[in-house]
Amino acid sequence: xxxxxxxxxTLEEVAVRAGVGRGTVSRVxxxxxxxxxxxxxxxxxxxxxxxxxxxxxxxxLAGNRTDAIALVIPEPETRLFAEPYxxxxxxxxxxxxxxxxxQLLLTFIRTPKERARFGQYLAAHRVDGVLLVSVHEDxxxxxxxxxxxxxxxxxxxxxxxxxxxxxxADNVGGARAAVAHLFARGRRTVATITGPPDMYVARCRLxxxxxxxxxxxxxxxxxxxxARGDFTEEGGRRAMRELLVRRPDIDAVFAxxxxxxxxxxxxxxxxxxQVPSDVALVGFEDSAIARHMDPALTSVRQPTEEMGxxxxxxxxxxxxxxxxxxxxxxxxxxxxxRDSV
Amino acid sequence: xxxxxxxxxTLEEVAVRAGVGRGTVSRVxxxxxxxxxxxxxxxxxxxxxxxxxxxxxxxxLAGNRTDAIALVIPEPETRLFAEPYxxxxxxxxxxxxxxxxxQLLLTFIRTPKERARFGQYLAAHRVDGVLLVSVHEDxxxxxxxxxxxxxxxxxxxxxxxxxxxxxxADNVGGARAAVAHLFARGRRTVATITGPPDMYVARCRLxxxxxxxxxxxxxxxxxxxxARGDFTEEGGRRAMRELLVRRPDIDAVFAxxxxxxxxxxxxxxxxxxQVPSDVALVGFEDSAIARHMDPALTSVRQPTEEMGxxxxxxxxxxxxxxxxxxxxxxxxxxxxxRDSV
DNA sequence: CTGAAAGCGCTAACAC
DNA sequence: GTGTTAGCGCTTTCAG
Numbered sequence: 119x120x121x122x123x124x125x126x127x128t129l130e131e132v133a134v135r136a137g138v139g140r141g142t143v144s145r146v147x148x149x150x151x152x153x154x155x156x157x158x159x160x161x162x163x164x165x166x167x168x169x170x171x172x173x174x175x176x177x178x179l180a181g182n183r184t185d186a187i188a189l190v191i192p193e194p195e196t197r198l199f200a201e202p203y204x205x206x207x208x209x210x211x212x213x214x215x216x217x218x219x220x221q222l223l224l225t226f227i228r229t230p231k232e233r234a235r236f237g238q239y240l241a242a243h244r245v246d247g248v249l250l251v252s253v254h255e256d257x258x259x260x261x262x263x264x265x266x267x268x269x270x271x272x273x274x275x276x277x278x279x280x281x282x283x284x285x286x287a288d289n290v291g292g293a294r295a296a297v298a299h300l301f302a303r304g305r306r307t308v309a310t311i312t313g314p315p316d317m318y319v320a321r322c323r324l325x326x327x328x329x330x331x332x333x334x335x336x337x338x339x340x341x342x343x344x345a346r347g348d349f350t351e352e353g354g355r356r357a358m359r360e361l362l363v364r365r366p367d368i369d370a371v372f373a374x375x376x377x378x379x380x381x382x383x384x385x386x387x388x389x390x391x392q393v394p395s396d397v398a399l400v401g402f403e404d405s406a407i408a409r410h411m412d413p414a415l416t417s418v419r420q421p422t423e424e425m426g427x428x429x430x431x432x433x434x435x436x437x438x439x440x441x442x443x444x445x446x447x448x449x450x451x452x453x454x455x456r457d458s459v
Numbered sequence: 460x461x462x463x464x465x466x467x468x469t470l471e472e473v474a475v476r477a478g479v480g481r482g483t484v485s486r487v488x489x490x491x492x493x494x495x496x497x498x499x500x501x502x503x504x505x506x507x508x509x510x511x512x513x514x515x516x517x518x519x520l521a522g523n524r525t526d527a528i529a530l531v532i533p534e535p536e537t538r539l540f541a542e543p544y545x546x547x548x549x550x551x552x553x554x555x556x557x558x559x560x561x562q563l564l565l566t567f568i569r570t571p572k573e574r575a576r577f578g579q580y581l582a583a584h585r586v587d588g589v590l591l592v593s594v595h596e597d598x599x600x601x602x603x604x605x606x607x608x609x610x611x612x613x614x615x616x617x618x619x620x621x622x623x624x625x626x627x628a629d630n631v632g633g634a635r636a637a638v639a640h641l642f643a644r645g646r647r648t649v650a651t652i653t654g655p656p657d658m659y660v661a662r663c664r665l666x667x668x669x670x671x672x673x674x675x676x677x678x679x680x681x682x683x684x685x686a687r688g689d690f691t692e693e694g695g696r697r698a699m700r701e702l703l704v705r706r707p708d709i710d711a712v713f714a715x716x717x718x719x720x721x722x723x724x725x726x727x728x729x730x731x732x733q734v735p736s737d738v739a740l741v742g743f744e745d746s747a748i749a750r751h752m753d754p755a756l757t758s759v760r761q762p763t764e765e766m767g768x769x770x771x772x773x774x775x776x777x778x779x780x781x782x783x784x785x786x787x788x789x790x791x792x793x794x795x796x797r798d799s800v
Numbered sequence: 801c802t803g804a805a806a807g808c809g810c811t812a813a814c815a816c
Numbered sequence: 817g818t819g820t821t822a823g824c825g826c827t828t829t830c831a832g
Contacts, residue, residue: 126582126583126584128808128809128810129809129810129811130809130810133819138818138819139818139819139820140809140810140811140819140820141811141812141818141819141820141821142817142818142819143810144810144811144812145817145818147810148811152817152818153817153818154817154818157817157818169579169582171579171580171582171583172583172809172810173520173583173808173809173810174516174519174525174583174585175515175516175517175519175520175525175808175809175810176516176520176808176809176810176811176824177809177810177811178515178516178519178810178824179514179516179517179520179808179809179810179811179824179825179826180809180810180811180812180823180824181810181811181812181824182811182824184515184516186562189565191553193550204546205545205546208565209534209567212532212565212567213567213569216567216569216573221527221564222564222565223527223562223563223564223565224530224549224553224563224564224565226550226553226554226557228554228557232557238510238512239512241467241510241512242467242512242513242514242515243467244515469824469825469826470825470826470827471825471826474803479802479803480802480803480804481803481804481825481826481827482802482803482804482805482827482828482829483801483802483803484826485826485827485828486801486802486827488826489827493801493802494801494802495801495802498801498802513825513826514824514825514826516824516825516826517808517824517825517826517827518825518826518827519808519826520808520809520810520824520825520826520827521807521808521825521826521827521828522808522826522827522828523808523827
């Protein structure tokens with residue numbers, strides 16, 4: 119015997135109690151305007167008395183939707199972006215969804231097999247929309263989503279011409295502000311440690327650096343002052359060592375991630391240089407680890423939680439209006455000055 | 460017109476294709492043994508050809524279940540426990556659920572209102588089970604869960620007599636090992652900074668400290684050597700200052716959280732003491748922030764990701780067997796020695 | 801072993 | 817405006 123009739127009230131019982139038809143109850147629940155105030159009141163009273171809560175499954179089945187959205191997390195990234203970034207994004211999404219009936223599903227993609235499975239998942243319409251974080255340029259998921267006409271919002275974008283909706287931080291502006299800050303403080307030889315060139319976010323931050331260098335009317339962005347990192351701490355160390363060899367006269371460094379800034383700082387200190395008196399250092403705050411590694415490290419902060427909220431909001435809008443209008447939002451960053459450069 | 464018939468194959472179509480009845484297809488899908496190999500093969504072939512994926516909503520409606528579990532996150536905690544702890548737990552849960560058809564739902568509880576809403580949520584059977592992290596002694600949720608006979612697993616426990624299933628770390632053993640380590644290294648006057656006494660985890664760590672002190676045949680756990688913190692960095696600073704006033708001769712400190720250890724370290728350094736040469740410091744790694752704050756800080760590490768995996772596994776078992784058998788799992792901790800005390 | 805049939809609780813036409 | 821009526825796609829008896 120199946121647990122038929124679990125004991126909790128159904129829409130039908132509410133209808134009987136309120137002395138109306140099921141359709142009317144359904145209309146009230148779904149906020150249809152085509153209901154008399156009288157009927158509406160009766161239904162609401164009945165719902166309250168019975169403690170009625172609609173059955174999601176039934177609603178999903180009949181309505182051909184799920185009232186759920188998926189947050190896709192590519193596993194390799196969580197370790198790097200990890201920590202605060204990740205949980206801030208989730209917190210933001212959760213906050214935006216709190217007043218909704220939308221459920222947030224977490225989906226990890228670790229292996230190609232899981233990626234394939236997620237494709238099926240989407241095809242099976244098991245969610246109404248998808249939120250994607252840390253998308254790579256060669257990620258096939260966004261295209262799949264588009265092809266399936268599944269509402270989706272990325273955090274960050276694959277390139278300038280991103281077609282899918284996205285919410286991003288103003289990486290160019292943030293980097294420019296950081297580097298301008300260094301020049302304004304009297305630094306002359308400002309180097310940068312970049313992220314992987316195949317990541318759009320890394321290119322943006324490099325662009326910002328270059329713009330600030332040009333604006334400062336400096337000797338121009340000497341390629342000697344640009345070292346490539348990979349957003350990791352170890353990458354930051356390597357890049358910093360290179361820079362020190364190529365240009366021992368460096369008096370400031372803009373690292374395109376806080377992890378790289380932390381690595382660079384270690385190398386600088388080992389080399390006997392004082393930070394920031396000898397070499398000023400500014401990081402881009404991706405993981406907020408900077409907060410803990412060095413409370414005095416000036417950095418460009420992204421509004422991570424707000425990005426999460428915005429992503430959710432944009433997705434909900436996209437789900438609501440069937441039309442596939444793409445939205446592109448770029449949130450400003452903030453330079454948090456903590457040192458005395 | 461509603462998007463009736465979304466285009467993707469239904470169980471019925473599979474049945475036709477395989478030349479069997481719907482019931483048989485259902486049995487194959489659900490791995491019932493009462494199906495002939497012949498029929499099974501035909502059905503599997505049809506499923507593959509059609510790319511059939513069962514409709515969750517329909518299945519949930521008919522089967523009176525949801526195939527989803529909720530991870531409940533009390534908001535105030537995420538900031539403290541935050542970061543790696545939080546994401547490690549989630550990662551572990553995700554890993555365990557990967558091969559299942561179970562979905563992971565994230566539920567934040569920020570306000571009393573949301574707490575009430577979650578009660579309804581549970582009563583409405585919108586999930587098959589619940590995972591709770593950072594439970595407080597006075598949290599009403601576990602009792603509600605028990606009363607509703609809803610499968611549930613806690614991370615940590617409210618007290619020695621926890622009735623609900625839980626997965627916890629061996630806090631007593633970890634603390635004991637940490638303090639024993641300090642004595643073994645020749646330290647004589649070992650103080651401790653505790654967590655709030657109304658948290659079971661804090662009491663366990665204090666117990667571990669006391670056991671080690673007694674075992675070392677020390678002068679006994681002088682209450683002068685015990686200062687109360689609240690698991691925060693600021694609390695660690697306050698407690699450390701107190702200790703320094705009461706017993707300037709301290710040569711080691713066991714802090715019951717890494718955040719407090721970080722606070723203590725600051726105070727020690729400001730007071731001119733060298734860490735660890737003058738005063739050795741060991742923290743309990745809750746947020747793994749220690750890793751970033753001071754790579755050389757020895758600490759007791761909890762198997763966070765494994766706790767997540769175990770929680771999920773235990774919950775799935777509890778859901779599978781209708782019987783309400785409680786399981787209590789305590790995972791061992793590990794002393795990660797990073798200094799040269 | 802397997803087909804047929806009866807719902808699960810809700811939404812969305814469709815009449816009135 | 818509102819009741820009635822079909823299903824949504826699946827699981828689970830119940831006969832055979």
